[in-house]
Amino acid sequence: VSIRILVDLNRCAAYGQCVFAAPDLFRLEHPNVLSWDYEAGAEHAEAVVRAQLACPVDAITAEITAMGDSR
Amino acid sequence: MTAEQHVVIVGGSLAGFSCADELRVAGHRGPITVVGDEPHRPYDRAPLSKDAAGGWIDAHRLRLAARSPLDGVTWRLGVPAVALHRGVHQVELGDGSLIDYDRVVLATGMRARSWPHPGQAALEGVFTVRTLDDGAALAAALRSRPRRTVVIGGGFIAGEVASVCRGLGLAVTIVAPEDALLVSSVGAVVGEAITSRSRSVDTDLRLGRRVAAITESGGVATGALLDDGSRISAEVVVVAIGAVRAVGWLAATGLDVSPGGIRCDHRLQALDVNGEPDIDVFAAGDVARWPHPCFPDRTHAVEHWGVARDQGQFVARQILTPPSQRTTFAAMPRFWSNQWGANIKSIGFPALADEIQIMLGSLDSGTFTALYGSQGRTVGAIAVDMPRELEFAAGLVTRQAAFPFPGAVIDARATNRAACPARFAARPSW
Numbered sequence: 001v002s003i004r005i006l007v008d009l010n011r012c013a014a015y016g017q018c019v020f021a022a023p024d025l026f027r028l029e030h031p032n033v034l035s036w037d038y039e040a041g042a043e044h045a046e047a048v049v050r051a052q053l054a055c056p057v058d059a060i061t062a063e064i065t066a067m068g069d070s071r
Numbered sequence: 072m073t074a075e076q077h078v079v080i081v082g083g084s085l086a087g088f089s090c091a092d093e094l095r096v097a098g099h100r101g102p103i104t105v106v107g108d109e110p111h112r113p114y115d116r117a118p119l120s121k122d123a124a125g126g127w128i129d130a131h132r133l134r135l136a137a138r139s140p141l142d143g144v145t146w147r148l149g150v151p152a153v154a155l156h157r158g159v160h161q162v163e164l165g166d167g168s169l170i171d172y173d174r175v176v177l178a179t180g181m182r183a184r185s186w187p188h189p190g191q192a193a194l195e196g197v198f199t200v201r202t203l204d205d206g207a208a209l210a211a212a213l214r215s216r217p218r219r220t221v222v223i224g225g226g227f228i229a230g231e232v233a234s235v236c237r238g239l240g241l242a243v244t245i246v247a248p249e250d251a252l253l254v255s256s257v258g259a260v261v262g263e264a265i266t267s268r269s270r271s272v273d274t275d276l277r278l279g280r281r282v283a284a285i286t287e288s289g290g291v292a293t294g295a296l297l298d299d300g301s302r303i304s305a306e307v308v309v310v311a312i313g314a315v316r317a318v319g320w321l322a323a324t325g326l327d328v329s330p331g332g333i334r335c336d337h338r339l340q341a342l343d344v345n346g347e348p349d350i351d352v353f354a355a356g357d358v359a360r361w362p363h364p365c366f367p368d369r370t371h372a373v374e375h376w377g378v379a380r381d382q383g384q385f386v387a388r389q390i391l392t393p394p395s396q397r398t399t400f401a402a403m404p405r406f407w408s409n410q411w412g413a414n415i416k417s418i419g420f421p422a423l424a425d426e427i428q429i430m431l432g433s434l435d436s437g438t439f440t441a442l443y444g445s446q447g448r449t450v451g452a453i454a455v456d457m458p459r460e461l462e463f464a465a466g467l468v469t470r471q472a473a474f475p476f477p478g479a480v481i482d483a484r485a486t487n488r489a490a491c492p493a494r495f496a497a498r499p500s501w
Contacts, residue, residue: 006115006137010377010405011413013458014414032456033416035122039132063136 001041004063007034011059021054022047074099078390079162079170081152082178083107084116085376088135088358089174089383095139097391102207103144104170106162107152111203115409120231120311121409126214127240130207143270149275152179155324158348174390177321177333177341177354178383181314181374186223191285196292200228209309212296213239217306217402224311225249227408230269234410238271244275244303246295257417257453260427261441264434264455268411277303291484299335314374316358326352332360332372337399337448339386340423350394355382359489364401365450365471366420375406413437413456419468421451428475440464444474 005025007018012034018026019034025044026036040048045064052060078094080087083105091103107113114133123130147164154163154178161169183199186192200207213220213236222233225247236243239438247257251262252269258271269278281298285308294305318328326349327334327342331352333340339361340348354360356379361371381402408415424443432439432455440460443451452464467476 004134006136006421008377008380009117009407012407030409030412030414032411033412035127038118038128038133038134038136046309051345054164055285061136063138 002065003040003044003047003048005036005038005040006061007036009034011057013057015056017054017056018051018060022051026051031049075335076173077102078174079172079173079179080105080176080421081162082180083109083113083148084180084379085135086111086178086180086379086383087176089143089380090178090355090387092137092139092141093384093387094390095141096149097387099391104147105144106147106150106152109202110149112148114203119203120200120228121235123206124200124209124213124232125235126210130203130210133203137204137294147162151320153320155277155321157324157352160299174351176386177352177358178356179317179358181316181357184313184321185312186285192310193289194285194292195285196306196492197285197289197310199310199499200232201314204349205383213241213308219244219303219305220307220309221303221305222309222311223247223295225252225278226313227253230265230410231408232311233269233274240262242369243276244295244305246277246329247282247296248281249281250279256285257421258427260434261455264437265275265297265411268413268437272411294470318330318404333358334370335359335361336494337362338389339382339395339400353386353389355379357387361400364399366423373404377405394500415453415455416458416461417451417453418465419443419451421453426474430464442467442474446474447474449474
């Protein structure tokens with residue numbers, strides 16, 4: 001694992017931009033119910049950053065570790 | 072206090088983790104120790120009653136993401152703190168070890184309230200939902216497709232777990248003493264709307280009823296006996312009757328601690344029994360009981376994800392601030408829940424209200440924004456499947472705007488529910 005993702009669902013207003021930016025990691029289960037993968041491989045790093053930048057309410061924290069799991 | 076001060080954080084969940092992370096984000100270079108009684112690295116608890124219970128995500132893959140590298144943090148996991156010795160600035164752990172601190176953060180959170188009959192609580196097939204291990208066990212039980220699950224309780228966790236069962240196509244019964252779901256958190260008006268949503272997906276509701284006993288055969292749960300004598304046959308029984316604060320270890324500290332939490336001042340510094348703050352001891356999350364500046368006459372301990380995160384981060388900043396310059400924790404509490412396919416969001420203190428006003432949408436449709444008022448001011452708001460619309464209401468709550476809201480209001484309970492003209496004013500001609 002080299003990416004950890006946390007979404008602040010108090011901030012999240014289900015705009016769905018992360019789903020467009022990184023459809024492998026984020027999905028809307030219902031119109032206003034977001035689900036996502038907490039952990040992902042390094043190949044998703046670009047998509048995660050895209051999702052972070054696309055989020056209109058800055059709800060996404062992504063921890064990207066260059067050398068894999070360091071803690 | 073030097074920049075090298077040792078911060079000891081007791082509690083390895085969201086509040087404690089957020090505090091450690093924020094300390095590093097803010098540039099603290101000194102040692103940090105995080106003590107946690109669970110053996111797992113900090114993880115997100117919220118999905119345990121939702122996606123993780125349903126098996127849609129793995130309960131073991133919920134680690135919290137940090138914003139800092141979190142270097143130089145010592146993790147003392149799998150061992151509880153058993154005492155705080157303020158005089159000598161030490162935390163004592165269950166294995167007898169003592170940790171010296173310069174500042175300590177009390178963030179031990181809550182544990183699930185156990186079923187009051189220990190013999191029944193210990194039966195195979197009886198679950199609570201609080202820890203990662205709880206969540207993984209419940210997910211495994213639901214994966215085996217029980218013929219029916221009984222959920223005891225009418226709060227958020229109960230609703231979420233029952234909703235997951237229906238999402239998996241599993242039969243589920245909720246038994247709760249209240250007449251509607253979520254009543255204590257959102258009141259009966261909104262509670263009834265949520266209850267309708269649960270009914271629409273064929274949830275068996277036994278409201279106004281109590282479980283007299285969890286029934287068993289050979290040490291395995293077989294269902295529930297209700298107080299009206301009826302029996303429900305079930306292979307899985309989920310006890311979701313609330314949580315209790317993990318503050319027993321603070322009994323002999325001289326701090327003002329009760330089952331209602333650790334009493335703090337507005338800066339989240341813990342108060343002693345004489346009401347004096349200990350400037351080296353902070354509390355954050357479920358255990359912190361503090362006066363919100365909008366309601367200075369009372370203290371609140373709020374059991375929300377967002378409060379744990381906000382207070383953990385806030386306390387980190389306080390620790391790095393000289394005591395005379397520390398500030399007030401003033402964030403409005405927010406929470407969310409996902410159940411019955413709906414997103415429920417809240418801001419403020421709805422439970423302090425006596426009146427409610429449907430501001431947008433309608434109760435019948437199950438999609439609405441409600442304002443909560445008390446003594447002429449807006450004290451809270453709840454949005455069901457209106458996460459974006461909540462933000463307008465949030466502004467009213469934050470500035471404690473006049474209640475009821477003076478704008479045009481559609482009250483879904485009113486008899487006259489016909490659409491009425493929006494009455495846009497004609498553009499002025501020049």
